[in-house]
Amino acid sequence: MKVLTLITSPRKHGYTKQIVDRLTIGIKDNDGTNEVLFMDDFNIQHCTACRACEKGGGCVLDDDYNLIMDKIREADYFIFTAPIYYNDIAGYSKMFLDRLGSCNYDPELTIPETKALLMITHMSTNINPFVIENTHRCLATGNFKVNKILDIGNLMVDGKLEEFELEDYEDIGYELEEYEIIPHKLDLDSATL
Ligand SMILES: Cc1cc2nc3c(=O)[nH]c(=O)nc-3n(C[C@H](O)[C@H](O)[C@H](O)COP(=O)(O)O)c2cc1C
Numbered sequence: 001m002k003v004l005t006l007i008t009s010p011r012k013h014g015y016t017k018q019i020v021d022r023l024t025i026g027i028k029d030n031d032g033t034n035e036v037l038f039m040d041d042f043n044i045q046h047c048t049a050c051r052a053c054e055k056g057g058g059c060v061l062d063d064d065y066n067l068i069m070d071k072i073r074e075a076d077y078f079i080f081t082a083p084i085y086y087n088d089i090a091g092y093s094k095m096f097l098d099r100l101g102s103c104n105y106d107p108e109l110t111i112p113e114t115k116a117l118l119m120i121t122h123m124s125t126n127i128n129p130f131v132i133e134n135t136h137r138c139l140a141t142g143n144f145k146v147n148k149i150l151d152i153g154n155l156m157v158d159g160k161l162e163e164f165e166l167e168d169y170e171d172i173g174y175e176l177e178e179y180e181i182i183p184h185k186l187d188l189d190s191a192t193l
Contacts, residue, residue, distance in 0.1 A: 001027065001030070001031075001032035001033075001076045001077055001176070001177055002032065002033055002035075002074070002075050002076045002077070003027050003032055003033065003034040003035070003075060003076065003077045003078070003079060003176070004034075004035050004037070004071050004072055004074075004075035004077070004078055004079070005020055005023075005024075005034055005035065005036045005037065005078075005079035005081065006037050006039055006068065006078070006079070006080055006081065006096065007020060007036060007037065007038050007039065007081045008039045008080075008081060008082050008083070008089075008090060008092050008093035008096060009038075009081065009082075009083040009090070009121070010038070010039075010040040010092070012038060014083075014121075015121050015152070015155050015161065016081045016083065016119065016121050017036075018161055018166070019119065019121075019150070019152065019161070019166070019169050020034075020036055020079070020081065020119075022166045022167070022169035022170045022173065023079065023117075023169050023170070023172060023173035023176075024036070024173060025170045025173060026169070026170040026171060026172060026173020026174035026175070026176075027173045027174070027176065029170070029173075029174050030173070030174045030175075030176075032077075032176075034079075034173075035071065035075075037068065037071070039068075039092060039093075039096060040092075042063075042064035042065075042067070042068060043063045043064045044063055044064055044065050044068075044095060044096060044099070045061050045063050045065075045095075046095055046098070047059075047061075047095075047098040047099050047102075048061070053101070053102035053103075053104075053105055053106075054105050055105070056105050056106040057106055057109075058102055058103055058106055058109045059099055059102035059103075061099075065096075065099050068096075069103060069109075069111070072111060072114065073111060073112070075114065076114070076115075076177075077114065077115050077116065077117075077176055077177065078114050078115075078116040078117075078144055079116065079117045079119065080093075080096075080116060080117070080118055080119070080135075080139060080144075081093075081119040081120075081121070082118075082119070082120055082121075082135060083120075083121050083122065084120060084121065084122035084123075084124070084127055084131070087127060087128060087131070088131055089120070089131060089135055093135075094138075097135070097138040097139070097141075097142075100138060100139075100141050100142035101141050101142070103142065103143075104141070104142075104143070110143060111142055111143040111144070112143070113143055113144075113145055114143065114144055114145065115144075115145050115146075115147045115176070115177065115179075115181065116139055116144035116145060116146050116147070117146070117147070117148040117149070117150065117172075117176060118132070118135060118136055118139060118146050118148070118149045118150070119149075119150040119152065120132055120135065120149075120150070120151050120152065121152045121153075121155060122152070122153045122155065123153065123154070123155050124153050124154075125153055125154055126151075126153060127151070127153065132149060132151060133184065133185055133186055134186060136149065136182070136184040136186075137184045137186040140184050145181045146181070146182050146184070147176075147179040147180060147181045147182060148172065148176065148179045148182075149182065150169075150172070
């Protein structure tokens with residue numbers, strides 16, 4: 001299985017990366033590959049709400065977004081990671097999701113149904129469940145079928161994750177394809193979320 005991971009935390013050696021590394025071990029143990037991209041390495045602009053995408057042809061912004069989307073289209077599985085900043089996903093993470101709908105108006109660009117893992121990292125004991133639901137919904141807008149959600153909180157400030165906990169992520173990486181698709185609970189057609 002060919003996996004593509006997009007890390008939207010700018011921290012190259014942060015918690016997210018440590019956990020992704022363990023997922024990668026599991027993916028490789030199951031004869032798969034995992035290409036890991038840091039969004040920070042790419043030039044991705046904000047959606048300008050020009051709505052040109054509604055005429056087909058994708059997003060008109062000339063940046064690296066389409067490059068990442070091409071890689072996603074070539075992958076069998078997508079991992080999207082987002083850190084929590086001020087009780088919501090980071091602006092940088094949202095910036096990517098805001099551009100997702102632009103592919104939906106052109107059959108040649110629409111992402112084939114792709115299973116996905118959503119990973120949220122934060123320091124708190126818990127976060128508002130709406131944040132996870134809404135991020136799940138945003139991924140569904142891009143045709144992703146989320147089949148695993150990792151809500152990873154209680155991260156320690158000393159940068160260490162417990163070894164026993166990290167080993168669990170290797171197992172999850174191994175089993176990625178096997179999880180059942182999780183239906184999102186927010187109505188995609190509803191204007192009032
Ligand atoms: C600007 C900023 C705001 C943050 N706000 C929160 C918060 O509201 N709740 C929380 O639990 N953690 C918060 N954090 C901690 C991050 O969620 C945490 O450092 C991050 O998820 C760890 O992942 P990383 O090491 O891969 O970046 C914040 C961090 C930053 C930089």
